[in-house]
Amino acid sequence: MTRQEALTILQHMTTSESLLRHARTVELVMEAYAEKLGENKEEWAITGLLHDADYQAYPDQHPNVIVNLLREKGEEPIAHAISAHYTHWGVPYESTLDKALLACDELTGFVVACA
Secondary structure (H helix, E strand, O other): OOOHHHHHHHHOOOOOOHHHHHHHHHHHHHHHHHHHHHHOOOHHHHHHHHOOOOOOOOOOOHHHHHHHHHOOOOOOHHHHHHHHOOOOOOOOOOHHHHHHHHHHHHHHHHHHHHH
């Protein structure tokens, strides 16, 4: 999946400026960590960009809608990381990507709240 495809998905489901800003923030931090750790920057950035893509449009189904869409597109590592970031599901953290998404989501939310 390309960034443009991910952005199209995000913009289709999300119109809130604050949620779009949060998605972009997590995208940038994930990309930076991927570079630092020698991981796939595009995959990590897309994971950050899409992690809450369905939150506004489908709040009662979040993150099931985006996870299912990603699985249909063959993006299992991204889908798994987004599943794991939703801690209510109890999905195990199996990769560095999974752990990084949870950490970056929480950290960016905290920094923005403090700012």
